[in-house]
Amino acid sequence: MDRPIRLIEILQLLGGRRSWRPAEIAQHFDVSERTVYRDLQDLSRLQGIPVTRDEDGYRLVEGATIRWLGLTSTERATLKLLLLHPAFRPAAALTSGLERNLDASRRDLEETPQALKLAGPERSGTIRKGLLPLLEGAVREQAPVSLLYRSLWSQRQTWRGLDPYAVFHRENTWYLVGHCHLRDEPRTFRLDRIVEAKRLDGAFDRPAFDLDAFLQQTWGVYRGRVLYEVIIHFDASLAPLIQQGAHHPGESVEKLDNGRLQYRVTISHLDEIARWIVGFAGAARAVGPPALVARVTEIATGAYEQHHEAEGRTTAAARPQRGLPGMGPPTDDTPTRQRDLI
Secondary structure (H helix, E strand, O other): OOHHHHHHHHHHHHOOOOOEOHHHHHHHHOOOHHHHHHHHHHHHHHOOOOEEEEOOEEEEOOOOOOOOOOOOHHHHHHHHHHHOOHHHHHHHHHHHHHHHOOOOOOOOOOOOOOOOOOOOOOOOOOOOOOHHHHHHHHHHHOOOEEEEEEOOOOOOEEEEEEEEEEEEEEOOEEEEEEEEOOOOEEEEEEHHHEEEEEEOOOOOOOOOOOHHHHHHOOOOOOOOOOOEEEEEEEOHHHHHHHHHOOOOOOOEEEEOHHHOEEEEEEEOOOHHHHHHHHOOOOOEEEEEOHHHHHHHHHHHHHHHHHHHHHHOOOOHHHOOOOOOOOOOOOOOOOOOOOOOOO
C-alpha cells in the first residue's frame, strides 16, 4: 500500500470510537511499529492533524473533524473529470459522497469537463448493483468473500471462496484479484461475470501484495505460471510508434539494421501480445519464444482461412497485397490453449 493511502486510512481508524495501539495499527497495515510511529509523528507535526494519546493508544482529539482541503478550480475540475469517466458509473455508491463535497455553489471553473475530457469505451458488462461497495469493504477490512462466477466460454456458474486483495480497472474493465480458495493461488475475476457475492465471517491475514508488480508480469490482464522473454522485430515503418510510445513498464527497444527495431519484454502469458503482433499485419514478426511464434501463426492462419473463404466470392483484385490479413486490437476475452489465471 502506498504511504499516502496508508496515512489516510490511519486517520479513518483514529477517527473511530476507540483508541488504537501502535501494535494494532502495525498489524492492520502489515508494517512495523517503527513505521507506525513515524506515520503518527508526520500526521501530528507535519500535517497538523490533532492526534492525541491516552492509556489505550492513539486517537484524534475529542471533537476534532477532518475537513476537505481547499482545491483550486483546476484541481476541482480534474476531480470532476475523473468522476464523469464511464469507468466510475458502476462505482456510483462509492463516489456519490465525493461528488456532494465538490461544493456545487462554485461554478467558475478554470478547466471544465468540456475543455478536458477522458474518452474511450467502457467494456465492462452489467455489474451487479452493490457489488463494488461490498468488495471494496471486504478488501479494506480483510474479509473473505464467496463468489458465484460465470465462465465466459462454458457459461458454467461455480461458487468460489476468495480472500480479496484489490479491485482495479484495467483494459477498460473492472477486475477483482485475490487468493482463490479453490485453486490455492492468486486469481483475477471480471466483475461483470460475478453473478452473486457474499461476505463471509471472519478475517484473513493479507500477505504482502503489490498489484503493480502482479500486473507487470502480464501484457494486459492474463497471467500465467511461466515467464517468457518475448522478442519481436518491427519494420522501420513502425519505428516511430514503438519508440515514442510506452507499451509495457518492463520493455526494452534496440535499433537494428535498416531502421528496424527489436522489442523485448518479459511476461507470463502470450495470448494478448500474440494478438497485438497479428494486428500489425506483417509489419511485426514474433522471434521468440517458440510458443509465441506458434500462437501468432495460429491466430493469423485462422483469420486468413475465415476471410479467404469469403474472398472466393470476390474478384482477385480485392485480395490483400501483402501477407495475411491483420486482426483488430487485442482483446481480453479470447480463448487460448495456454492456461490462464483469470
